[in-house]
Amino acid sequence: MALSEFSLIQQYFAELTAKRDDVVLGIGDDCALLQCPPQHQLAVSIDTLVENVHFFADVDPHTLGHKSLAVSLSDLAAMGATPAWFTLALTLPEVNEAWLKQFSAGLAELAIQHNIQLVGGDTTRGPLCISIQVHGFVENNQAFRRDQANNGDLIFVSGTLGDAGAALKHRLDNWSPAELTADDWQYLQHRLELPTPQNNLVETLRGNTTAAIDISDGLLADLDHILSKSGNGAVIDLDKLPLSDALTKLPFEQASQLALNSGDDYELCFTVPATKVDNLAPIADKISCIGEITAEKALILRDQTGQQRHYDARKGYDHFGA
């Protein structure tokens, strides 16, 4: 069935996402017109997902719709911003109505949860490629930047780490350790395909965190961005890495490698001055303290015997890396 490009976004997406009063003019003109609140900064981030790079060609379109928006919502969470609007540039090999319905439904469910409205889009014909730009607000000078972690700050992460990486390794390398059951694999695949952006932590973190980043490339690679921008180092206690029940079944060396180096978890990593840790009580069950910022510019991993090793964090996942 041939469908006009003009109506694709309108037909499949426009009515599904949140409705906000600050959208003066939505989809259907040369630009959307949006009203920014006073005393706030606009936070924007764009992410692209490409078939066979960021997702498998056989992925369920409903989960793909979810993930496409989730990874961008995660950037807003990492910045301490409240979601407001997004745009969608969708390149499709063909107009497949069943696919579009499922993809848009997955996207819209998450959009409504986070009160974020689709305000513009572009659809073109070509190899499947999804670019989403999100916009959010953050009160002036309240953003969680990467460059303000201080010596002595404690390092926290949300959730558990390495789950998405385990699922990816299972799929890519036929890696299938005997310890893991079918239920474990289902859980891990869910973590890979349906990541939960941690925007619900933001309110509690405001005023209490000095730096933050979301873990998309791997804990060490992402923490390293904080360290290089803030000009300091860190000690991570390996035995404090939060692991899921599934990963806990694996040999510790294997599980911790996944937790340290694999991406796609979309958990938050953030730093908190020791004096403010008590303020995190409302989210204490969702976060783990895994180490400390140090003045020495090195990233050191410490095991439970106290043994330390330096780590080159530039080994995280990197699409154009060597």
Added chain:
Amino acid sequence: MALSEFSLIQQYFAELTAKRDDVVLGIGDDCALLQCPPQHQLAVSIDTLVENVHFFADVDPHTLGHKSLAVSLSDLAAMGATPAWFTLALTLPEVNEAWLKQFSAGLAELAIQHNIQLVGGDTTRGPLCISIQVHGFVENNQAFRRDQANNGDLIFVSGTLGDAGAALKHRLDNWSPAELTADDWQYLQHRLELPTPQNNLVETLRGNTTAAIDISDGLLADLDHILSKSGNGAVIDLDKLPLSDALTKLPFEQASQLALNSGDDYELCFTVPATKVDNLAPIADKISCIGEITAEKALILRDQTGQQRHYDARKGYDHFGA
């Protein structure tokens, strides 16, 4: 040469575009942080260019960089917005330094001209695909929308029409009428590959135009958006269509078909109440009055003998059309 994805945007783009005071935090964090001016609305638009759909695989990367930003600046012009910031999602089959240098130089030249700053980006590996989202400002209630043309308003277009379409037809269909010289083809190709967004007209149009759109899909297709949103019709005088010297050499029927139906010119089409036409004097040499908005909901073409024909504007270029 392998290059880290993290540094691609930083290395090739970050330093080249405009520098603006309202960018609190640019490239290099989870989000950019931007300061919106009070009493203004934010105008945003996203456009994607895909290889072999929007440009030929052998296009000069410098001109491609120009065009990628030009088509989005054109949307800001059509909305009456002043350019401010943009983001770039670039999907590349490989890291080709020569290509990146030329592409970014073409993009940056235009960005500096229009004082628009790159504030974020994402680079991924895949089939060549360029998504640019632009952000601009427009004073509250001063935007040029599509839905406010009134019966009796005069219809104007900027520049000349059909040039890009002629170049495209030449390339795609080996169409090569004897009337056109090598210089003509060079001019026409330049119009296709290096469109000039009409942001310089915006200041004069402010307060004087009731509706506007940029001509990306063809005059009739784009004017039809104004008519359907505003709930009225139009009469277009075929002999008033502005044609370049090159197109004037062609049989009139051929030239006017190009001017009416071919896209990619990125000129503006806008409506002006008769009482305000005199205010357009500063740009009089850059625009042409081609017709009038009517109460009757039809798009009518009138030739110099007064003969009229109805037109179905839904025949403009449409990527997913039948």
